[in-house]
Amino acid sequence: MNEIIGLTLLIIGISFDVVGCIGLVRLPDIYNRLQAATKCVTLGTCMILLSVVFYTGFNSIGVKALLCIWFVLISSPTGAHAIARAAHRSGIRLWEGSIMDKYADDREGTEDIA
Amino acid sequence: MIVFISLLVFCIFLCLYRVGKGPTAPDRTVAIDILGTLVVGFCAIYSIITKKDLYMNIGISWALLSFLGTLALAKYLEGRGFDE
Amino acid sequence: MKRFVHFLLLFGIWLLLTWSLHWQDLLAGGIIALIAHVMLGDIYPVNAVKILNPVRFFWLVVYGVTFFSYMVKANFDVAYRVLNINMPIRPGIVKVRTRLKTDMARTFLANSITLTPGTLTVDCVDDHLYIHWINIVSDDPNKETEIIVQHFEKLLERVFE
Incomplete structure (x- = not known):
């Protein structure tokens, strides 16, 4: 029974990973790529790690997998946020089809870096 | 299990395509960040196959170190020092 | 202690x-x-000890369940946009105000926003969050964003403040 749940989670997780990586290749600009890749790959990897818990049970492997889920959930969105801010501050504009950019409007007066 | 591993390898090749082609430096940084998370998935699958906790140790260290690397690259792109 | x-x-x-x-x-x-x-x-953060209070712990569990459901929804949303041939995206950055005061609550709010459907936190300046949307549907996106932010704010306020 546990193996069936683990296998299902593994399949779902890996399909999310594949979708995220296709998004990384297809989408037009860095912010959209960041959205697709971060969301899908984070949840996909967490599902794979959760399936480890179902496969092996609560021994040292399972507990380490749970800790790893916690680390990935904390660190992945923070890294995405850091990259997005760095990209915007290093002067990369949004895709041409974008609707609005409040951040660039607000930063125009306070442009302190080159 | 070999199917899952080959799908993950396919993902890694997609990321490498973005690393090679990416028009700007942040694009490459994103791809490298995602690559780090995918490697954690790899370690998880290997620990299912071999039933050894060695691979989970590698996965945890890899997740934390890849996060640090991403932050360092982001700071570098922003053009600031590390003590800010 | x-x-x-x-x-x-x-x-x-x-x-x-x-x-x-x-x-x-x-x-x-x-x-x-x-x-x-x-x-x-x-x-x-010394105040993080407050989590051990059972009432806050209950709200933490509620927050976790809500967050997980939003996250699964977000993934199907991204899958729909990426696998569609026409790629229905209309990106843009909006600005929204937050009530949360402590650093930890703000960190959790920003991370939750990043993992919920179609949004990504770009920066946090004073009381304002800048959020990148992948698909702006309405003419007044600020209002729509506020709905999502306030939903998490209510839960996080009970957990962390």
């Missing part, structure tokens, strides 16, 4: 990571947790 909780937390993580109760492991864990505690105890 509050500083002691930090030490116990580090020691607990060490125990989970090694997963053995041999005396050598315990001794090494104690020494390493003490060193980390002396080095990093100053930046540890």
Whole structure:
């Protein structure tokens, strides 16, 4: 029974990973790529790690997998946020089809870096 | 299990395509960040196959170190020092 | 006492990571947790101890369930946009105000926003969050964003403040 749940989670997780990586290749600009890749790959990897818990049970492997889920959930969105801010501050504009950019409007007066 | 591993390898090749082609430096940084998370998935699958906790140790260290690397690259792109 | 909780937390993580109760492991864990505690105890948020309160713990569980459901929804949303041939995206950055005061609550809010459907936190300046949307549907996106932000704010306020 546990193996069936683990296998299902593994399949779902890996399909999310594949979708995220296709998004990384297809989408037009860095912010959209960041959205697709971060969301899908984070949840996909967490599902794979959760399936480890179902496969092996609560021994040292399972507990380490749970800790790893916690680390990935904390660190992945923070890294995405850091990259997005760095990209915007290093002067990369949004895709041409974008609707609005409040951040660039607000930063125009306070442009302190080159 | 070999199917899952080959799908993950396919993902890694997609990321490498973005690393090679990416028009700007942040694009490459994103791809490298995602690559780090995918490697954690790899370690998880290997620990299912071999039933050894060695691979989970590698996965945890890899997740934390890849996060640090991403932050360092982001700071570098922003053009600031590390003590800010 | 509050500083002691930090030490116990580090020691607990060490125990989970090694997963053995041999005396050598315990001794090494104690020494390493003490060193980390002396080095990093100053930046540890003292108020995080409040989580141990059972009422807050209950709201933390509610928050976790809500967050997980939003996250699964977000993934199907991204899958729909990426696999569609026409790629229905209309990106843009909007600005929204937050009520949360403590750093920890703001961190959790920003991370939750990043993992919920179609949004990504770009920066946090004073009380304002800048959020990148992948698909702006309405003419007044600020209002739509506020709905999502306030939904998490209500839960996080009960957990962290």
